[in-house]
Amino acid sequence: MRRTFVQSLALYATVVFTLAMILFPVYWLLVTALSTTDELYRLPPTFWPTDPQWDIFARVWAAKPILLWLWNSMLAAIGSVALSMLVSVSAGYALSRYSMRGGATMGMFVLTAKMLPATLLVIPLFSIFSSFGLIGSLWTLVLAHSTMIIPFATWMLKGYFDTIPKELEQAAMVDGCSPVGAMVRVVLPIATPGLAATALYAFVLSWSDYAYARTFLVNSPDNWTANLGITTMQGEYVTYWNDISAASVFIALPIIAIYLFLERYLVGGLTAGAEK
Amino acid sequence: MANISIRNVSKSYGALNVLRPFSLEIENGEFVVLVGPSGCGKSTMLKILAGLEPASEGQIIIGDREVTDLAPGDRDIAMVFQNYALYPHLTVRQNIGFGLKMRGTDKTEIDRRVDDAARILEVTPYLDRKPKDLSGGQRQRVALGRAIVRQPQAFLMDEPLSNLDAKLRVHMRAEIGALHKRIGVTTVYVTHDQVEAMTMADRVVIMQGGIIQQIAAPDELFNNPANLFVAGFIGSPGMNFLNADLRDGRLTAFGQQLTLPRATSHQGPVVVGLRPEHLTLGEGSVTFGVRPTLVESLGSEKYVYFGAEEARIADGEEGKSKGLIARVSHSGNLPRDQELRLGFDPGQLYLFDAKTGERL
Numbered sequence: 001m002r003r004t005f006v007q008s009l010a011l012y013a014t015v016v017f018t019l020a021m022i023l024f025p026v027y028w029l030l031v032t033a034l035s036t037t038d039e040l041y042r043l044p045p046t047f048w049p050t051d052p053q054w055d056i057f058a059r060v061w062a063a064k065p066i067l068l069w070l071w072n073s074m075l076a077a078i079g080s081v082a083l084s085m086l087v088s089v090s091a092g093y094a095l096s097r098y099s100m101r102g103g104a105t106m107g108m109f110v111l112t113a114k115m116l117p118a119t120l121l122v123i124p125l126f127s128i129f130s131s132f133g134l135i136g137s138l139w140t141l142v143l144a145h146s147t148m149i150i151p152f153a154t155w156m157l158k159g160y161f162d163t164i165p166k167e168l169e170q171a172a173m174v175d176g177c178s179p180v181g182a183m184v185r186v187v188l189p190i191a192t193p194g195l196a197a198t199a200l201y202a203f204v205l206s207w208s209d210y211a212y213a214r215t216f217l218v219n220s221p222d223n224w225t226a227n228l229g230i231t232t233m234q235g236e237y238v239t240y241w242n243d244i245s246a247a248s249v250f251i252a253l254p255i256i257a258i259y260l261f262l263e264r265y266l267v268g269g270l271t272a273g274a275e276k
Numbered sequence: 277m278a279n280i281s282i283r284n285v286s287k288s289y290g291a292l293n294v295l296r297p298f299s300l301e302i303e304n305g306e307f308v309v310l311v312g313p314s315g316c317g318k319s320t321m322l323k324i325l326a327g328l329e330p331a332s333e334g335q336i337i338i339g340d341r342e343v344t345d346l347a348p349g350d351r352d353i354a355m356v357f358q359n360y361a362l363y364p365h366l367t368v369r370q371n372i373g374f375g376l377k378m379r380g381t382d383k384t385e386i387d388r389r390v391d392d393a394a395r396i397l398e399v400t401p402y403l404d405r406k407p408k409d410l411s412g413g414q415r416q417r418v419a420l421g422r423a424i425v426r427q428p429q430a431f432l433m434d435e436p437l438s439n440l441d442a443k444l445r446v447h448m449r450a451e452i453g454a455l456h457k458r459i460g461v462t463t464v465y466v467t468h469d470q471v472e473a474m475t476m477a478d479r480v481v482i483m484q485g486g487i488i489q490q491i492a493a494p495d496e497l498f499n500n501p502a503n504l505f506v507a508g509f510i511g512s513p514g515m516n517f518l519n520a521d522l523r524d525g526r527l528t529a530f531g532q533q534l535t536l537p538r539a540t541s542h543q544g545p546v547v548v549g550l551r552p553e554h555l556t557l558g559e560g561s562v563t564f565g566v567r568p569t570l571v572e573s574l575g576s577e578k579y580v581y582f583g584a585e586e587a588r589i590a591d592g593e594e595g596k597s598k599g600l601i602a603r604v605s606h607s608g609n610l611p612r613d614q615e616l617r618l619g620f621d622p623g624q625l626y627l628f629d630a631k632t633g634e635r636l
């Protein structure tokens with residue numbers, strides 16, 4: 001079908017508008033980082049700094065332990081992704097494939113954990129972690145983030161497994177696989193897009209956390225995550241927004257890298273050809 | 277290759293009985309077709325044989341091994357699924373070789389056997405493609421290839437042709453028949469299509485509602501149906517049924533008193549069955565006049581639809597039934613509104629008990 005000129009115009013206008021909405025904060029972050037302090041407070045604001053301060057990135061990198069913070073964030077995120085994927089792949093698969101007494105109720109119950117606001121869980125988690133002597137350790141984040149990720153990830157994966165015909169596992173079992181073998185050799189490879197999307201969701205959720213890190217790690221600067229580190233750059237009397245923006249750019253980069261890495265797995269349609 | 281022996285196998289899901297106790301001896305190399313309407317338990321039976329569903333009771337023996345409690349992979353059977361269930365992430369070669377690989381066959385042996393199977397099924401040119409790049413018929417062949425490559429004791433096939441278009445279905449039906457002749461592996465084949473059952477089977481098992489209605493060779497089923505269900509299921513167009521009253525070997529049908537050539541002591545209400553092809557135009561020892569409601573022409577044959585007072589309409593078929601059918605040889609023109617005389621031989625009538633549906 002050929003689009004008329006008006007239809008094309010409407011289509012491109014929508015695309016441009018949506019992109020502008022999404023990209024504006026990124027652009028503003030960059031402008032803020034590159035502006036001098038004076039220019040930041042000027043009214044009306046300038047849309048591109050008159051004298052871009054490109055050396056800000058080097059200065060901030062030298063002044064703050066950005067690499068350490070990123071490393072800690074990375075450890076917490078990888079730990080959370082690993083733990084929550086392990087649990088939610090098994091749970092989502094079980095909910096999708098096995099009907100057990102109370103299975104549906106149990107599935108719904110998993111979701112109720114997601115309905116509690118994170119702030120409500122902070123205090124009980126704090127007392128649990130402190131009785132295990134974990135406060136200050138990155139393990140607190142791995143565990144706390146997993147409690148946020150697992151309920152939703154389980155349902156995402158259950159939904160994905162539901163779309164995979166169970167005859168595929170039956171065929172694999174007739175071909176000599178055990179039930180676990182059928183899952184590992186047939187179901188998981190086909191579920192790659194679902195696994196990648198869920199892992200990305202988990203990674204972003206862990207990476208963007210501030211509340212838990214602030215509560216459990218505030219007294220252990222060696223274990224500060226990026227988000228926690230940045231907020232300490234906020235001064236009591238003066239805040240250098242350009243420094244904070246430059247640090248934020250560093251923090252955003254790994255997420256972009258992870259996305260680019262996972263993108264190739266995020267394509268759909270991997271079950272095509274299994275049937276009919 | 278092996279014989280299969282199913283002994284008193286039954287299946288229920290909670291209070292729901294899907295299969296009543298069921299026994300069947302399948303000879304080595306035999307091609308047995310399970311046929312019946314949707315939901316009668318055919319797939320369930322096949323899954324129990326494959327070990328994908330546990331039987332509630334009973335025993336299954338394949339060859340000389342009891343396999344009732346063995347995992348599917350340990351039964352040495354191969355299954356072809358209704359929706360093919362090809363592994364979408366593997367190439368055709370890997371799909372066919374998967375079962376051998378799982379059994380630890382060595383690489384060169386796998387390649388040799390996959391090549392053999394591919395040659396038999398003519399899928400050699402596609403070995404490096406993924407299933408999504410194949411047509412329906414090619415996928416079907418790959419699914420068959422995955423089964424034959426293992427040289428199993430038995431093949432289980434669950435409606436393997438139902439996803440194909442009519443022409444390809446007839447073609448693949450012949451191919452599966454030829455394949456069976458060539459490799460001679462005991463096969464249990466499920467279908468709801470009576471034509472498939474009649475053309476492919478050594479023996480047919482007709483099921484309804486989880487109960488076996490009759491086990492017999494195709495011709496035997498056609499000529500000697502055990503009950504009303506079998507009589508109505510086998511044959512196309514289906515058998516005509518009339519309600520009648522049997523008194524001292526005589527009954528009334530098409531407004532005439534008929535004397536049955538066969539002696540029967542049964543008294544009371546019966547269902548009379550008459551195959552459409554046993555009705556002829558104008559001849560026969562009994563003739564009657566009809567005014568056709570519809571005449572369908574298939575060239576040299578005509579299907580003449582007509583009504584009769586005694587016509588028995590099956591439950592749930594009220595309204596959609598066109599009444600009775602005669603299948604007559606006639607290449608000329610048969611005007612619809614003109615009265616015709618049809619005839620038949622009372623010796624070709626089938627009689628069924630009106631209450632139990634059993635053949636008398």
Ligand SMILES: Nc1ncnc2c1ncn2[C@@H]1O[C@H](COP(=O)(O)OP(=O)(O)OP(=O)(O)O)[C@@H](O)[C@H]1O
Binds near residue numbers: 314315318
């Ligand atoms: N897991 C299950 N739980 C409860 N009932 C089931 C289950 N699986 C199948 N059934 C029931 O068992 C009966 C037989 O099912 P089955 O799949 O064997 O039918 P079928 O003869 O293969 O039909 P079709 O021709 O439609 O494939 C059906 O009434 C079905 O609803």
Ligand SMILES: [Mg+2]
Binds near residue numbers: 318319320434
């Ligand atoms: Mg079925």
